[in-house]
Amino acid sequence: MRRKGMKRKLNESLTAYGFLLPNLLGLTVFVFVPMVYAFYVSLHDWNALSPKVFIGFENYKEMASDKEWWKSVNRTFIFTVIYVPLLFAGSLFFAVMLNSMKQRFVGVARTMFLLPFAITSVISAVIWMFLYDPRHGFINQFFDLLGLPKQQFLGSTDQALFAIIVVIFWINLGYNMMIFLASIKEIPLDYYEAAKIDGATGWKAFWNITFPLLRPTSIFILVVTTIGSFQVFDQIMVMTKGGPANSTMVSVLYIYKQGFEFLNMGYASALAVVLFLIIFVLSLAQLRLYTKKD
Amino acid sequence: MGKNKTILTVFIFACGLLIILPIFFLVFSSFRAPEDVFKLSLNLGNLTLDNFKAVLETNILRAIWNSLVVSVTVTVVAMLFHAMSGYALARLNFPGKKFVFGWMISTMMVPFTVIMIPLYMVTKNLGLANSYGGLIIPMIFNAYGIFLFRQFYQDFPKELEEAAYVEGLSIAGTFFRLVLPLSKPMIIPLTIGFFTANWNNYLWPLIINQKEELMVVQVALANIVGGGYETAWSIVLAAALLSAIPTFIVFFSMQKYLVDGIKMSGIK
Amino acid sequence: MKIWKMFSIFSIILILLFQAGCSDSSSTGEEDGVVTLKFWDMHTDAEKAFFEELVKEYNAANEDKVKIEYTAFNQSDYSNTKLPVAFANDEGPDVFMVSPGDFTKYAESNILADLNSYFPEGAKEDFLPASIEAVTYDDKVLALPYELxxxxxxxxxxxxxxxxxxxxxxxxxxxxxxxxxxxxxxxxxxxxxxxxxxxxxxxxxxxxxxxxxxxxxxxxxxxxxxxxxxxxxxxxxxxxxxxxxxxxxxxxxxxxxxxxxxxxxxxxxxxxxxxxxxxxxxxxxxxxxxxxxxxxxxxxxxxGGWKMAVNANSEHVDEAAKFIMWCFAEDKSRPLKWATEVKFAYSPRISVVEEGKAIYDKGLRKVFTEEIYDSAIPEPRFxxxxxxxxxxxxxxxxxxxxxxxxxxxxxxxxxxxxxxx
Missing domain, CATH: 3.40.190.10 (Periplasmic binding protein-like II)
Structure with a gap:
């Protein structure tokens, strides 16, 4: 081990803060200050048109009895609980598969998986609305061919949320797979060769080498996907606007409705503060859970 | 073994085809007459270029240029800043490290719609409204890249840095000369991610910019969708396809660098 | 390493580029005695073109006095993003379109200027009473209806x-x-x-x-x-x-x-x-x-139908109100063109419908005119x-x-x- 004198330590700290400075500054000005402002707004009655009226924690009190809000939180949780494991497992699975396929085709395969990511959310929503169309949609025509009954998909209160999950999964699968694949490629080959001598191949090698060594990437994907799953907005806005009968009204959509349709900016900010706290606690728990061993 | 690989390859391509099926529909429909867009016939006789002609009559090319300026600048600057921060958080010791990391991650957790109004105020007060600066600068700072770089550098082989320190390189020198060039395996996927995310950004450019000549591609696309009494989906889809081409180009050109990600074998 | 060289060259060019972009001259308010008004709209296609034309004509006729800057947005962005963000920052447009659904909220927040005194002589009486009633709040006329x-x-x-x-x-x-x-x-x-x-x-x-x-x-x-x-x-x-x-x-x-x-x-x-x-x-x-x-x-x-309104907090309420009156409350030709050529709707002005009688009886329009018109109730402004x-x-x-x-x-x-x- 290198000896670290006081000077060395100071130097290291200074360099670190130097490296962090642009982001510390930028994040403070363009994210943190607006966040603090949102909290400030949450203590007011404000419709964006007339001056703010200070009302203390009234908005938070009102929230407690807002059934629609808590239902939207619940729906968001359902979304997260299904979507996050699905995307995590899916992208890891395909990353491993692509890593062991014939390498000269990897580029083409990766691009295929990645293509949905290139399409703007509004347009992918439009395409999927066509595929999901209850009458002429591709999927229903396919079901018909198989002798299955036609489904309502986005027009059904039971299916709409899942239909949306499929779309978001479709969009993000390739990108997350690529991140996993990049990390897998970083694992030194001799690890596997050493394991081979011990007779560990296939599944065993995956569990003993690949998966543990992917831990930092896995943590990243899990935390980021969880945060992202709480903020899915564009696709839902285009495909269902929270309907039918509120069945896809997730929290962010509800906040948007309160803020920009009802112009209850103060209340919407209060909702956002609470949503932030929920995500914060969840992400912190995830980070703690996964990094405990280190 | 060889046979297994072939089966696997075929399986992956089958999945891949399933995934690009909706995109196939997008491409196909953008060449069809307006009344046929949502029809499921494979009749190739009626394909037309009219939709693309109609799209090119709008100001979409100018908008594509603007988006290119914004997305490339954001991506380049972000890569540098985020790699630096990620490295500091992963490999350097300094007081307040945990707090700084937690604080940065927490900035990802606020839905954009909520900070939209204050962010507009801040940006306007900095004199950046209606300029490239306003479109670019606020979008650079995003904890996503910092977080990913941090995770990446956590497993970076220590021996390289040790060797550099012995050689007498400073920390900063080690990072810029040695670590950063070896970070390509993570920079490339992130470049794809940042470029695409900024290319597809809609809400922020919509708010911060009023000027016609600074309109970005997604806003131009939304104007083509319109909301009038007659939505010409064929034209919208053609515009969507056209506006996705730069992202496709980025995907394909980055492929090369992705495939030969360096294997650091021999270093433990 | 080539990629890095490319990146650095690219970024230098781009940084120069956006430096140029930063030097922005924000132009609102008065310049050389010419009043600049922001006019925001949510129309598309031919309807957008109509308003563009109107603005051009008005600017030309009032060259040394008023300059109107017209911008149109996608409809859903217009109501739920552009207007709230603008008003929240005290930079709402001087002239804008308001939907019946937004009317009450805006009226309650005193955002809409009273247009009562700006109607040309006898013009208000030409409007269907129900259409004026639909935009009246506290005895003030807060928007100008231009279509039914x-x-x-x-x-x-x-x-x-x-x-x-x-x-x-x-x-x-x-x-x-x-x-x-x-x-x-x-x-x-x-x-x-x-x-x-x-x-x-x-x-x-x-x-x-x-x-x-x-x-x-x-x-x-x-x-x-x-x-x-x-x-x-x-x-x-x-x-x-x-x-x-x-x-x-x-x-x-x-x-x-x-x-x-x-x-x-x-x-x-x-x-x-x-x-x-x-x-x-x-x-x-x-x-x-x-x-x-x-x-x-x-x-x-x-x-149903959108209305034109003036921002009560504008520094130039007078000029803005005069402009919207010029659009739809003065000459019959403009509202007639709007309601019969640009789109098909009924003008809330009795004299305009009279003037366009021939068109209102053409094809399917006749059904609206003869069988439906009389049963119309203004869209509620909840x-x-x-x-x-x-x-x-x-x-x-x-x-x-x-x-x-x-x-x-x-x-x-x-x-x-x-x-x-």
Missing amino acids: ELLGLYYNKKMLADAGVEVPKTWDELKAAAEKLTTTDVAGLVLPTDKAAYLNFIWYPFLWQQGGNVLNEDGTKSTFNSPEVAKALDYWGSFFQDGQAPSKLQYGPWDAGNLGTGSAAMSIVGTWLIPVLEKDYADTEFGLAPIPVPEGGKPATDA GPEIVDAVGEAMQQVMFGNVSGADAAEEAHKKIEEALSK
């Missing part, structure tokens, strides 16, 4: 003939017709599906036909728990439950695409559809009829909470297996709560 869009039942003549269906006149006939016309490819009746002000807008006539309403006469109490509401909800919902109205649409419910592409046999849509059908779907023959009425009911339809409560009740009946009465009761509570705020 009415609703009717459009149908595909051939499809009805082939199925042996008569043009429906009553609720029962409409229901039976929709059932008969529904096939695997064709929807019997296209109605809006997603929750939005438009959903309520199309539904209100079914309520009014029975004498029902959302609020009482003076707008202070909810009357939404009435049997008329339940009946209208149940009737509307039955089209969705029985699969005669699709649960999702490829085109917007107001869009000509539904009827035009032959994927719908009937649809309740507004006056705006006529020119589009004539222009783009001339090969198909369409018919038009008043919205069918229930047993013992009286005919009713909406008179605040967004009430609009949402009504929409939610509709959605519950359409998709949530809830009875009309239960959904109405739930909405009734929400409306009362919204009114008490």
Whole structure:
């Protein structure tokens, strides 16, 4: 081990803060200050048109009895609980598969998986609305061919949320797979060769080498996907606007409705503060859970 | 073994085809007459270029240029800043490290719609409204890249840095000369991610910019969708396809660098 | 390493580029005695072109006094993003379009300037009293109506003939017709599906036909728990439950695409559809009829339409108000062009409708003029909470297996709560 004198330590700290400075500054000005402002707004009655009226924690009190809000939180949780494991497992699975396929085709395969990511959310929503169309949609025509009954998909209160999950999964699968694949490629080959001598191949090698060594990437994907799953907005806005009968009204959509349709900016900010706290606690728990061993 | 690989390859391509099926529909429909867009016939006789002609009559090319300026600048600057921060958080010791990391991650957790109004105020007060600066600068700072770089550098082989320190390189020198060039395996996927995310950004450019000549591609696309009494989906889809081409180009050109990600074998 | 070189060259160029972009000259207010006004709009295509023309003409005629800067946005962004963000930052446009759904909120927040004193001599009397009443708040006229869009039942003549269906006149006939016309490819009746002000807008006539309403006469109490509401909800919902109205649409419910592409046999849509059908779907023959009425009911339809308003906090209320009066309250030619050439709607001005008599009797327009016009009721200007409560009740009946009465009761509570705020 290198000896670290006081000077060395100071130097290291200074360099670190130097490296962090642009982001510390930028994040403070363009994210943190607006966040603090949102909290400030949450203590007011404000419709964006007339001056703010200070009302203390009234908005938070009102929230407690807002059934629609808590239902939207619940729906968001359902979304997260299904979507996050699905995307995590899916992208890891395909990353491993692509890593062991014939390498000269990897580029083409990766691009295929990645293509949905290139399409703007509004347009992918439009395409999927066509595929999901209850009458002429591709999927229903396919079901018909198989002798299955036609489904309502986005027009059904039971299916709409899942239909949306499929779309978001479709969009993000390739990108997350690529991140996993990049990390897998970083694992030194001799690890596997050493394991081979011990007779560990296939599944065993995956569990003993690949998966543990992917831990930092896995943590990243899990935390980021969880945060992202709480903020899915564009696709839902285009495909269902929270309907039918509120069945896809997730929290962010509800906040948007309160803020920009009802112009209850103060209340919407209060909702956002609470949503932030929920995500914060969840992400912190995830980070703690996964990094405990280190 | 060889046979297994072939089966696997075929399986992956089958999945891949399933995934690009909706995109196939997008491409196909953008060449069809307006009344046929949502029809499921494979009749190739009626394909037309009219939709693309109609799209090119709008100001979409100018908008594509603007988006290119914004997305490339954001991506380049972000890569540098985020790699630096990620490295500091992963490999350097300094007081307040945990707090700084937690604080940065927490900035990802606020839905954009909520900070939209204050962010507009801040940006306007900095004199950046209606300029490239306003479109670019606020979008650079995003904890996503910092977080990913941090995770990446956590497993970076220590021996390289040790060797550099012995050689007498400073920390900063080690990072810029040695670590950063070896970070390509993570920079490339992130470049794809940042470029695409900024290319597809809609809400922020919509708010911060009023000027016609600074309109970005997604806003131009939304104007083509319109909301009038007659939505010409064929034209919208053609515009969507056209506006996705730069992202496709980025995907394909980055492929090369992705495939030969360096294997650091021999270093433990 | 080549990639890095490329990156650095690229970034230097771009940084130079955006440096140039940063030096922005914000131009609002006064310059050399010329007043600059911001005018925001949500129209598209030909309608946008019309306003662009108007602005050009006005700017030319008032060259050394007023300069109007016109910007149009996508409609949903306009109402729910651009305007709130702008007003929240005290930089709202001087002149803008306001929808009936936003009117009350804006009026309550004192954002809308009183236009009363700006009407040219005798002009106010030329407007239909109901249309002025719809924009009056606390005895102040807070917006200028410039169009009345009415609703009717459009149908595909051939499809009805082939199925042996008569043009429906009553609720029962409409229901039976929709059932008969529904096939695997064709929807019997296209109605809006997603929750939005438009959903309520199309539904209100079914309520009014029975004498029902959302609020009482003076707008202070909810009357939404009435049997008329339940009946209208149940009737509307039955089209969705029985699969005669699709649960999702490829085109917007107001869009000509539904009827035009032959994927719908009937649809309740507004006056705006006529020119589009004539222009783009001339090969198909369409018919038009008043919205069918229930047993013992009286005919009713909406008179919707956006209004022009002036920002009360603008430094140039005078100039802005003069401009909108010039657009629609002075010369007859501009409102006539708007309502008959650019789109099809009724002008709220009696003299303009008189002037355009020949056009108002052309083709399907005649049905609106002779059979529908007299039953028009202005679109209510409820605040967004009430609009949402009504929409939610509709959605519950359409998709949530809830009875009309239960959904109405739930909405009734929400409306009362919204009114008490």
